Amino acid sequence: MITLLDGFVDEPSCLGVPPYISPYVRYIAGAIRDAGEKYEYITIEEWRKGRKIKGDVLVILAGAVVPGRYLRGMPISFREFQEICKNFKGIKILVGSAARYGFRRGGGKSFIDGGRYVDYSVKKDGDAFLYELLNGEPVDRLRTKTEWRRWSVLGAEIAKQHPDYPQPLIAEIETYRGCVRWFTGGCSFCIEPLFRRPLFRDEDEIIKEVKALVAAGVVNFRIGGQSCFFSYKAKGIGESECPMPNVDAIKRLLESISKMQPKVLHIDNVNPSIVANWEEKSREITH
Numbered sequence: 001m002i003t004l005l006d007g008f009v010d011e012p013s014c015l016g017v018p019p020y021i022s023p024y025v026r027y028i029a030g031a032i033r034d035a036g037e038k039y040e041y042i043t044i045e046e047w048r049k050g051r052k053i054k055g056d057v058l059v060i061l062a063g064a065v066v067p068g069r070y071l072r073g074m075p076i077s078f079r080e081f082q083e084i085c086k087n088f089k090g091i092k093i094l095v096g097s098a099a100r101y102g103f104r105r106g107g108g109k110s111f112i113d114g115g116r117y118v119d120y121s122v123k124k125d126g127d128a129f130l131y132e133l134l135n136g137e138p139v140d141r142l143r144t145k146t147e148w149r150r151w152s153v154l155g156a157e158i159a160k161q162h163p164d165y166p167q168p169l170i171a172e173i174e175t176y177r178g179c180v181r182w183f184t185g186g187c188s189f190c191i192e193p194l195f196r197r198p199l200f201r202d203e204d205e206i207i208k209e210v211k212a213l214v215a216a217g218v219v220n221f222r223i224g225g226q227s228c229f230f231s232y233k234a235k236g237i238g239e240s241e242c243p244m245p246n247v248d249a250i251k252r253l254l255e256s257i258s259k260m261q262p263k264v265l266h267i268d269n270v271n272p273s274i275v276a277n278w279e280e281k282s283r284e285i286t287h
């Protein structure tokens with residue numbers, strides 16, 4: 001069995017600190033199910049309270065790259081990560097931005113590399129890596145759009161194992177990866193432009209994922225998994241750093257999710273320069 005230990009992620013375009021459950025957790029669960037394997041899910045807060053790790057393969061999801069103050073759970077520290085790795089005798093896999101950039105030390109200090117404490121430190125998508133590993137060969141790669149669609153639905157059930165389920169759990173929903181400013185290099189400190197041209201999920205894929213989460217009993221949602229929500233499927237991408245908001249696509253998405261009558265539906269991450277350049281279009285979205 002595989003144990004997925006959620007060390008909580010907090011990235012500029014993805015939140016997974018309780019009461020939020022990150023999409024990465026769900027994609028990993030979906031990839032494991034797709035490969036025909038079983039998993040248990042445990043959060044770092046549960047581990048702190050003494051819950052034992054039962055699996056023979058341990059996947060640690062970690063990566064708080066944004067300084068934050070949290071009320072319901074603290075992301076895994078480097079010291080905790082070391083302790084867990086030292087005591088676990090099976091295969092250890094580190095995924096998430098802690099694998100990509102290292103563990104954050106805080107206060108503007110440099111990142112610490114955790115790679116030497118694990119068997120695999122996955123730089124691309126943890127879900128795709130696990131799927132490959134469980135099928136015989138470890139390959140560090142990004143998930144395809146088809147996998148994204150499949151795993152986001154297959155993994156929805158893991159939400160039931162979250163300590164905050166059903167309330168006050170909030171499922172973070174991702175609409176795309178990358179940044180519309182990639183072709184000029186974007187902001188110097190940011191990694192999103194490295195994904196090159198943004199890869200958008202289609203509305204129906206996102207809606208299917210939300211439906212699967214609703215069927216699993218999730219009632220609260222945040223559409224926060226993107227660098228700018230108003231740039232979702234925007235027009236003029238690759239020509240302007242401020243492409244025109246696609247009001248129809250955004251409306252379709254929000255209206256379809258609203259029809260499922262979530263208790264909470266909110267959005268996060270809108271680039272102010274898009275609002276400033278497209279005032280009327282932005283108003284249409286918020287009306």
Ligand code: SF4
Nearest residue numbers: 179186187190192227
């Ligand atoms: S605008 Fe793009 S490059 Fe700049 S911080 Fe946002 S996502 Fe990163």
